[in-house]
Amino acid sequence: MVSPDLRLRYQLMTETDTLSDAVDPAREYIWELPNPPRELEPLTRYHAGGLHPVHLADMYNGARYRIVNKLGFGSSSHVWLGEDTTAKQRPTRPLALKFIEAKASERTLEIEIHKYLSAAAGEAGSKHILPFLDTFRVEGPNGVHNVIVSDGALAFIPALCKYKILEDLDETEIVRQIFEGVAFLHENGVVHRDLHCGNIGIEIPFFRTAGIRKLTYGDPPIIFPSTLCEAVEHPPSVPKYIVQSSPALVDRYQYKDAPGGPLVVKLVDFGCAFRPGTDSVFPTGSPRRTLAAPECLVSEIHLPPSVPEKVWTFKSDIWTLGCTLVELYSRLGHSLFDGAGSSSLGAEMAKLVGPIPDMYHCLLDDNATLHHSDTHNAQSDADTEEDDIPANWKTLETSLVAARTPRHPPSAEDELKRVDRDTKDVQRFLPLIKQMLRWNAEDRIQASEALESSFLVEK
Ligand SMILES: Nc1ncnc2c1ncn2[C@@H]1O[C@H](COP(=O)(O)OP(=O)(O)OP(=O)(O)O)[C@@H](O)[C@H]1O
Incomplete structure (x- = not known):
């Protein structure tokens, strides 16, 4: 015993x-x-x-x-x-x-998908795949x-945040390269399904030359x-x-001025990935719930589940990526829908995305979202008036700026400059996120379109 x-x-x-x-x-x-x-x-x-x-x-x-x-x-x-x-x-x-x-x-299907993507090496965006x-x-x-x-020879976003290296890197460039990688995947018919920060690596050329x-x-x-x-x-x-x-x-100083060339984003982990219309099996890996698009969450709740291939789409990747980019931009200081507190995931989503459509009302249920929440509160949260939505984005803007600005700047003057710069950056960044987080999957921006967004074009 x-x-x-x-x-x-x-x-x-x-x-x-x-x-x-x-x-x-x-x-x-x-x-x-x-x-x-x-x-x-x-x-x-x-x-x-x-x-x-x-x-x-x-x-x-x-x-x-x-x-x-x-x-x-x-x-x-x-x-x-x-x-x-x-x-x-x-x-x-x-x-x-x-x-x-x-x-x-x-x-x-991880190995199969790796081999399939290797065959497309050389195409635009392919260099952003591990x-x-x-x-x-x-x-x-x-x-x-x-x-x-x-x-x-990669460092991942969580480690770069933990050791305060990300803030010295060009984050807009990192976001651009992520979209280039995702656009490549989608153009080649691959849905990743698990685009969280831990699956975004950055190749550090110095790593390779250093040995x-x-x-x-x-x-x-x-x-x-x-x-x-x-x-x-x-x-x-x-x-x-x-x-x-x-x-x-x-x-940390070796990243910024690292010899050996610019930093290159690499998307990793195709353990949950599949090719809609091509693969006859569906990988049963479980991507994070708090990053999953509403249609994917709903499909889990309905038993028997609806055909998973129908809900995990290029556009569900875009929702997940929207949540992930907010985490990245806050240097892991802010999660969009973390499921904590008294609201259900559905209610948290409604605060930003707008009144919750009937088809997603089951996301307000405690069990459905693995919460110990008060359903009544969740319901009233979810009935957010459309007029409140801009206020909620403003709150998100404030949280993001606070998460980005270091708590102990060298001087008060530096702090003011930093807040000003971060506020402008976040104000340019959030309109792109708004286009990624839409209830209706068809209304979400595509990765290739995001590359043309003013956030990435007017850098
Ligand atoms: N090429 C690599 N170079 C350095 N570290 C790596 C590499 N690939 C993976 N790792 C590290 O190993 C961790 C796990 O890898 P990976 O995400 O591929 O595994 P997984 O079991 O599919 O994980 P999950 O499904 O939970 O995301 C990564 O978060 C990263 O820290």
């Missing part, structure tokens, strides 16, 4: 998992990670059908790729920094090896996993041994230790 205090420690470790998920009473062993930081995936993800237990210095694909560090993890994979031991190029190019969970490997370099399969204790090898060893990926890698608390043999399904994610970072 597992003792209660061990159960408790295990529960803390797994954070989002419930105790019943975390502890399998049929198992004789339990694992402990002392003071686990948030950057660790829970050990419960290592089971049949789950993640492959990867260790540092492991060799893969006939000893071609060596594991050097961990870059991150997502809902269906973990991504490792690796090097190609057969490459002659020096310094060694940083590679990202994405190990997909065994179960997810069976149903994703280059696909290789793929192989690994058979391990938890099943068979697809592994995707791609460029690892894998010079980047502060967490040097040396930080590991947390998975201690055996109840003596049994170490099961092969669980790694001997968990490596903390160490996204590539260099000194």
